[in-house]
Amino acid sequence: MRIADTDKLKQAEGLLRLIEQAAFAGTWTLDLGDGTVRWSDQLAAIHEAAPGFTPKPGEAFGLYAPEWRDTIVALVDHCATNGAPFDEEMQIVTLKGRRVWVRTLAQAVLDESGDIVRVEGALQEIAPQGHKPGTLMRHAMGMAGGAMGTGEAFVTIDRQGRLTYANEQAERLLGRSSTELLGRPLWNYFQKTVRLRLEEQIRQGLASSQKVEAEVLDAQLSSRIELQGFPFGGGLAVHLRDVTARHRSQELLRLLESSIARLDDIVVITEAGPFSEPGPRIVFVNEAFERRTGYSPEEVMGRTPRLLQGPDTQRAELNKIRAAMEQWRPVRVDLINYKKSGEPFWVDLEVSPVWDEARKLTHWVAVGRDITERKTAEEKIQYLAFYDPLTRLPNRQLLLDRLHEALSDTDRPHEGALMFIDLDNFKVLNDTLGHQKGDQLLQQVAERLRSCVARGDTVARLGGDEFVILLENSGQKPMEPAAGARTVAERVLHRLGEPYQLSGYQHHSTCSIGVTLFGRAPWSVSELLKQADMAMYQAKSAGRNAVRFFDPEMQATVTASAALATDLRQGWREGQFLVDYQPQVGADGRMTGVEALVRWQHPQRDRVPPAHFISIAEETSLIVPIGRWVLEQACAQLAQWAKNPARAHLTIAVNVSVRQFRDPDFVDEVMTAIRDSGISPQKLKLELTESLLAEEMEATVAKMAALKDMGVYLSLDDFGMGYSSLSYLKRLPLDQLKIDREFVKDILTDANDAAIARTIIGLAQSLGLGVVAEGVETQEQRAFLAKQGCYEYQGFLFCKPLPIGELEEFMDSMEP
Numbered sequence: 001m002r003i004a005d006t007d008k009l010k011q012a013e014g015l016l017r018l019i020e021q022a023a024f025a026g027t028w029t030l031d032l033g034d035g036t037v038r039w040s041d042q043l044a045a046i047h048e049a050a051p052g053f054t055p056k057p058g059e060a061f062g063l064y065a066p067e068w069r070d071t072i073v074a075l076v077d078h079c080a081t082n083g084a085p086f087d088e089e090m091q092i093v094t095l096k097g098r099r100v101w102v103r104t105l106a107q108a109v110l111d112e113s114g115d116i117v118r119v120e121g122a123l124q125e126i127a128p129q130g131h132k133p134g135t136l137m138r139h140a141m142g143m144a145g146g147a148m149g150t151g152e153a154f155v156t157i158d159r160q161g162r163l164t165y166a167n168e169q170a171e172r173l174l175g176r177s178s179t180e181l182l183g184r185p186l187w188n189y190f191q192k193t194v195r196l197r198l199e200e201q202i203r204q205g206l207a208s209s210q211k212v213e214a215e216v217l218d219a220q221l222s223s224r225i226e227l228q229g230f231p232f233g234g235g236l237a238v239h240l241r242d243v244t245a246r247h248r249s250q251e252l253l254r255l256l257e258s259s260i261a262r263l264d265d266i267v268v269i270t271e272a273g274p275f276s277e278p279g280p281r282i283v284f285v286n287e288a289f290e291r292r293t294g295y296s297p298e299e300v301m302g303r304t305p306r307l308l309q310g311p312d313t314q315r316a317e318l319n320k321i322r323a324a325m326e327q328w329r330p331v332r333v334d335l336i337n338y339k340k341s342g343e344p345f346w347v348d349l350e351v352s353p354v355w356d357e358a359r360k361l362t363h364w365v366a367v368g369r370d371i372t373e374r375k376t377a378e379e380k381i382q383y384l385a386f387y388d389p390l391t392r393l394p395n396r397q398l399l400l401d402r403l404h405e406a407l408s409d410t411d412r413p414h415e416g417a418l419m420f421i422d423l424d425n426f427k428v429l430n431d432t433l434g435h436q437k438g439d440q441l442l443q444q445v446a447e448r449l450r451s452c453v454a455r456g457d458t459v460a461r462l463g464g465d466e467f468v469i470l471l472e473n474s475g476q477k478p479m480e481p482a483a484g485a486r487t488v489a490e491r492v493l494h495r496l497g498e499p500y501q502l503s504g505y506q507h508h509s510t511c512s513i514g515v516t517l518f519g520r521a522p523w524s525v526s527e528l529l530k531q532a533d534m535a536m537y538q539a540k541s542a543g544r545n546a547v548r549f550f551d552p553e554m555q556a557t558v559t560a561s562a563a564l565a566t567d568l569r570q571g572w573r574e575g576q577f578l579v580d581y582q583p584q585v586g587a588d589g590r591m592t593g594v595e596a597l598v599r600w601q602h603p604q605r606d607r608v609p610p611a612h613f614i615s616i617a618e619e620t621s622l623i624v625p626i627g628r629w630v631l632e633q634a635c636a637q638l639a640q641w642a643k644n645p646a647r648a649h650l651t652i653a654v655n656v657s658v659r660q661f662r663d664p665d666f667v668d669e670v671m672t673a674i675r676d677s678g679i680s681p682q683k684l685k686l687e688l689t690e691s692l693l694a695e696e697m698e699a700t701v702a703k704m705a706a707l708k709d710m711g712v713y714l715s716l717d718d719f720g721m722g723y724s725s726l727s728y729l730k731r732l733p734l735d736q737l738k739i740d741r742e743f744v745k746d747i748l749t750d751a752n753d754a755a756i757a758r759t760i761i762g763l764a765q766s767l768g769l770g771v772v773a774e775g776v777e778t779q780e781q782r783a784f785l786a787k788q789g790c791y792e793y794q795g796f797l798f799c800k801p802l803p804i805g806e807l808e809e810f811m812d813s814m815e816p
């Protein structure tokens with residue numbers, strides 16, 4: 001609704017007042033289209049007619065007493081043609097013939113285009129003594145038009161504009177008694193600035209017998225007076241009304257209207273209807289409403305604010321509004337509304353009741369601020385805090401929250417599984433094909449993982465190529481957690497093993513999965529995470545593309561290795577390491593060199609074998625300084641032997657771990673050790689392990705070539721464990737293959753081991769490489785190896801690894 005213009009407002013006010021005054025009276029309607037008159041039952045009762053009685057056209061006004069008939073017909077006619085309301089006391093003759101004094105009020109009703117379509121009236125029985133003399137004057141008052149009720153200031157003036165009559169109210173309004181007022185021109189009582197204009201208007205009205213209407217300030221400047229004069233008895237009958245208050249409220253109304261229109265907040269005013277269907281109807285919306293929602297005022301007028309609701313509008317918030325409206329109290333909510341286009345928007349809505357003076361609820365005013373931007377920002381922050389932007393999966397934080405929830409919910413029996421999934425060789429893809437393809441792979445992996453689990457399960461990304469699945473066994477889908485987890489893990493293994501398309505490039509990948517089950521023991525979140533992680537590492541060390549379930553033994557191992565790692569660090573700081581040397585011999589049984597083997601002289605544990613600590617040294621990266629130290633020891637020893645012609649031919653083999661080899665400074669360190677010790681590089685053998693070849697092949701080959709260029713001897717240790725592909729082997733700048741003692745051990749009894757040993761020897765020969773067998777314990781093993789063409793050996797048959805002093809003694813004993 002646009003707030004009505006002043007005229008309409010006045011009219012509405014007039015009608016309201018009439019109806020109010022007519023309370024407990026009968027009402028009638030005259031339809032100007034067909035001339036029918038309708039009576040209310042109360043009116044029929046005043047006329048002593050039966051309820052529902054409908055007078056025939058023309059009959060209604062014939063029921064007035066004969067002397068009043070002309071007057072009522074003239075008044076109704078005047079009201080129907082000019083819109084002038086009236087309020088008159090007259091007598092009717094009831095259907096039973098009784099004469100009754102009544103007060104008749106009437107008001108014209110206009111249609112939207114301003115045409116009068118009806119006259120509505122009310123009839124009130126009044127006591128015989130209630131009717132005052134001077135009815136004609138009152139008649140004139142009614143004829144004077146306007147919505148003048150009884151009890152208003154009224155004066156009459158003669159042809160010269162002089163007052164001839166003033167009622168009590170007029171005396172009060174003009175602040176003088178009748179004696180003072182009468183005989184003086186009416187305009188005298190108004191402010192100087194308007195006096196002339198008013199005089200002119202009144203004189204004109206008198207001269208032309210026309211209506212006079214003016215709104216002026218009184219002489220005291222305190223009130224704004226509305227005058228309505230009507231020709232009467234040669235002069236004018238004039239109504240005077242103090243409209244100061246109305247004026248002020250209209251001003252205020254105008255001010256409010258323009259402020260509301262200019263507001264950036266949405267304003268919707270509804271009737272005070274019930275919240276329940278169909279809901280209160282909209283009677284006003286401001287311009288901001290139109291701007292924000294796309295609905296024009298015409299489209300929403302008479303409808304309910306429900307039209308702004310949509311699928312995501314929160315039921316709970318609507319219920320809050322409903323509850324507040326039922327109790328007639330204000331309410332504030334953040335609500336999702338919908339524009340005409342269907343686009344949702346957030347609004348911070350405050351709905352307040354509007355009361356009239358009688359404390360009767362008349363309207364609801366809803367003021368809404370568009371907070372879509374704020375909500376979007378909040379949602380974004382929320383999203384960033386809990387989701388991984390690359391894969392759109394929950395992140396670590398959200399996973400932890402859900403895990404906490406699952407473990408701390410005492411109402412539901414929470415059993416389930418936590419699954420760690422790590423892509424095998426993801427780093428290689430990232431390094432070789434670039435991050436973009438790496439990202440694509442992660443996104444596709446995320447999608448596939450999601451397809452492997454049920455709706456209530458969580459798939460999260462912890463970072464890098466680490467994913468987690470949280471399977472919760474709710475009451476609805478009971479399943480033995482171990483069986484359920486195994487099924488899902490195998491599905492994941494299978495799905496993630498299918499080829500990926502990365503911008504036209506086909507990629508193959510596998511993953512390693514670690515699983516831990518929860519629900520039986522009271523594990524904490526961090527314990528569960530550690531367990532799944534441990535199991536995942538087990539899967540990795542089992543050769544990848546595998547699933548491992550956590551078992552308590554794993555835990556014991558891990559706890560022990562954590563303690564060992566601490567000890568190892570301390571041992572390294574305190575110089576608890578030693579190097580033993582184990583001889584290697586040639587076909588003639590003469591020593592060709594030794595292998596340097598590190599030993600840890602633990603203060604409590606005696607000598608800790610490398611098998612127990614090398615892997616931990618690798619995990620903690622301590623192997624890098626330890627390995628460097630062994631290398632320096634070996635070089636220093638070679639430098640010693642170089643001075644002794646009987647020992648100058650000996651070589652020393654040094655083990656190089658993968659972690660050490662991958663260290664960017666490794667080649668430089670070897671070079672420095674050789675240079676600082678001044679040894680001949682050919683005397684230094686580096687034993688590289690086959691597992692080096694599993695990853696970063698190109699970089700490995702390049703590093704080996706750099707070492708080879710230095711003149712260092714390169715031997716491939718643990719050969720035959722399954723990492724090397726023959727095609728790569730050909731490209732490696734190797735000097736020697738070493739047959740692992742695992743094959744030598746059963747070489748005489750296990751045909752398979754014998755075949756492997758034979759193949760390695762054949763391979764070395766065809767590639768022109770030397771071959772050495774380790775772990776030779778018996779003459780039979782040595783003879784078998786010699787028969788196959790291997791003439792260099794290392795093993796207990798010849799000598800155990802010895803500290804340098806003992807080795808020197810051993811060598812002395814061998815020399816002739």
Ligand SMILES: Nc1nc2c(ncn2[C@@H]2O[C@@H]3COP(=O)(O)O[C@H]4[C@@H](O)[C@H](n5cnc6c(=O)[nH]c(N)nc65)O[C@@H]4COP(=O)(O)O[C@H]3[C@H]2O)c(=O)[nH]1
Nearest residue numbers: 597598609610611630655656657775776777794795796801
């Ligand atoms: N049963 C049996 N065993 C024999 C026989 N002959 C030699 N051995 C053992 O075989 C291992 C040979 O070393 P490896 O294969 O390089 O295997 C080495 C090597 O991979 C690693 N390692 C030792 N020292 C170092 C080091 O300084 N750096 C690195 N990275 N690894 C080292 O630890 C592994 C184990 O070393 P050790 O316990 O010293 O065990 C040594 C040695 O004592 C035999 O006739 N019978």
